[in-house]
Amino acid sequence: MAKTNKTKQNPFKPGAGYTPPLLIGRDNDIDDFVEGLDNGPGAPSRLMRVTGARGIGKTVLLSKFAEIASARGWEVIRESASEGLGARLVAQLQPPSQGKHDFTLSPSINVAGLFGGSIGTYHYESAQQMPLTLTSALRDRISRLEKHDAGLLIEIDEAQAVDKNDMIAIANAAQAMNVENRDYALVFAGLPSMSSKWLNNDATTFMRRAEPHALRDVPLEAVSAAFADTFGETGMILAEDPLKAATEATFGYPFMIQLVGYYIWSQARRNHPDDPVISVEDTQTGIRKALTRLGETVHGPELDGLSSVDRTYLLAMAQDDGPSSTSVIAERLGKGVNYAGNYRARLLDAQVIENKGYGKVDFAIPYLREYLREHAAFYRMSAESND
Numbered sequence: 001m002a003k004t005n006k007t008k009q010n011p012f013k014p015g016a017g018y019t020p021p022l023l024i025g026r027d028n029d030i031d032d033f034v035e036g037l038d039n040g041p042g043a044p045s046r047l048m049r050v051t052g053a054r055g056i057g058k059t060v061l062l063s064k065f066a067e068i069a070s071a072r073g074w075e076v077i078r079e080s081a082s083e084g085l086g087a088r089l090v091a092q093l094q095p096p097s098q099g100k101h102d103f104t105l106s107p108s109i110n111v112a113g114l115f116g117g118s119i120g121t122y123h124y125e126s127a128q129q130m131p132l133t134l135t136s137a138l139r140d141r142i143s144r145l146e147k148h149d150a151g152l153l154i155e156i157d158e159a160q161a162v163d164k165n166d167m168i169a170i171a172n173a174a175q176a177m178n179v180e181n182r183d184y185a186l187v188f189a190g191l192p193s194m195s196s197k198w199l200n201n202d203a204t205t206f207m208r209r210a211e212p213h214a215l216r217d218v219p220l221e222a223v224s225a226a227f228a229d230t231f232g233e234t235g236m237i238l239a240e241d242p243l244k245a246a247t248e249a250t251f252g253y254p255f256m257i258q259l260v261g262y263y264i265w266s267q268a269r270r271n272h273p274d275d276p277v278i279s280v281e282d283t284q285t286g287i288r289k290a291l292t293r294l295g296e297t298v299h300g301p302e303l304d305g306l307s308s309v310d311r312t313y314l315l316a317m318a319q320d321d322g323p324s325s326t327s328v329i330a331e332r333l334g335k336g337v338n339y340a341g342n343y344r345a346r347l348l349d350a351q352v353i354e355n356k357g358y359g360k361v362d363f364a365i366p367y368l369r370e371y372l373r374e375h376a377a378f379y380r381m382s383a384e385s386n387d
């Protein structure tokens with residue numbers, strides 16, 4: 001007999017940063033983080049960099065880390081890269097009684113901005129002093145926490161966009177805390193480009209020292225188990241062929257897992273609210289809707305963010321059904337191999353395509369090939385109008 005405890009709300013969370021019903025395939029990363037907390041200052045996982053493509057689940061992993069640290073009585077400061085990051089960190093590091101947000105510095109000025117300023121109780125005369133300001137703010141906060149046997153977790157999301165001077169200030173402050181054996185952890189999350197962004201300077205050296213956690217798509221067996229559980233918990237049954245089709249449609253890409261789950265669930269609930277068994281038709285319609293949404297939210301914006309030559313390169317790849325030969329692509333573009341190589345390197349760095357060995361590349365984002373084929377005319381037209 002089917003379960004009848006129906007829940008009204010769709011359990012899937014297809015939105016950036018929304019915690020999914022089940023965090024699939026991240027056990028190793030979580031174990032490392034926990035071990036880092038257990039093993040005290042100096043443990044490698046006390047300084048981490050989490051990288052991966054858009055929608056792979058960096059932000060929700062940060063949320064999980066924050067939850068774990070909070071449960072141990074740690075304090076957590078979460079920031080996302082944008083102008084004024086260093087100043088915001090200093091402001092957040094102050095004890096609440098000293099007016100967390102009482103800073104006279106314009107938030108649009110970065111940590112080593114042109115002017116001096118004052119952030120709550122911390123004053124500095126010039127840009128050069130800002131790293132020192134961040135260091136002392138960090139030291140004061142951690143000292144207070146250490147008295148209660150707690151530590152401090154700082155998380156910085158979208159780290160590929162951190163201003164270089166802010167990153168240098170953070171690197172200096174962290175280095176000082178290491179020397180003093182302070183109880184804290186620092187996690188950066190961002191697109192893969194964050195690891196190589198500032199070649200040959202202190203910020204990069206520091207970032208490279210961080211323990212790498214490159215997030216990838218999750219195994220399909222785990223997706224299948226998670227689908228069965230999540231549907232089951234809301235009184236629905238997703239099994240056999242529909243379960244297989246739903247699982248395969250995700251390619252293990254976390255954002256697509258939420259989209260597919262969401263649209264199949266809502267389709268079934270709408271079409272037969274009293275029958276818990278999900279049909280092949282529900283599944284097919286759900287997958288179609290998920291794909292449309294994936295195109296609007298991932299493929300479209302990703303392509304919009306590229307240059308028209310980058311897009312032309314991708315259009316040339318989309319003519320193939322599988323991995324493309326880079327020399328054939330150069331021919332299709334009517335350009336030399338070196339010229340095409342530059343664009344290939346950029347697309348690899350942006351994780352839009354991946355190397356398949358032996359001079360071959362393939363799409364790194366699921367369904368991008370299909371999306372390009374469907375919208376080829378549009379992108380070709382916009383490439384011509386840019387020439």
Ligand SMILES: Nc1ncnc2c1ncn2[C@@H]1O[C@H](COP(=O)(O)OP(=O)(O)OP(=O)(O)O)[C@@H](O)[C@H]1O
Nearest residue numbers: 015016017020024054055056057058059060254255
């Ligand atoms: N491990 C996971 N298991 C299942 N779903 C996940 C997992 N990780 C992320 N998701 C889902 O994928 C979507 C994207 O997650 P998130 O916003 O964390 O990605 P991101 O890597 O931070 O992307 P961006 O680079 O765009 O910020 C969300 O809907 C989230 O619920």
Ligand SMILES: [Mg+2]
Nearest residue numbers: 016017058059
């Ligand atoms: Mg994110």
